[in-house]
Amino acid sequence: MTDIQWEAPFCGEGNNCFRLGTDTEGNAYIAIAGQEDHPLTDTREALTRLILDIKAGKADHLL
Template sequence: MPKIEWEEPYCGEGNNCFRLGTDRKGNGFIAVRGEEDRYLVDSREALQQLIRDIRGLSRKDLGSECGAA
């Protein structure tokens, strides 16, 4: 497992929290808070864009994706 420097968790509504991290090679990591040993890896820019995309979703979009009314 690479040595990852994790940032403080970002928490959305409810208790959905995730963390971003980087290693010495500049790779970007994202993980659910508390499960940092199970992470996704990509470029830091790609993960930041993923987060911007998630933040841009409206409640309505999230509700329809999850099957909620």
């Protein structure tokens, strides 16, 4: 598997925590904290937009 550099976990108001990561090729990943061996992948821009929308309350039902 690609060597992913994970950022610190972001936790919502409940027990929901996720992490963003990038690899040396610039690919972005998102995973539930503690389950980093099964990440989703997309462009960093797409994942950043998703996280910003969640933090803004636009998709809080996902957390």
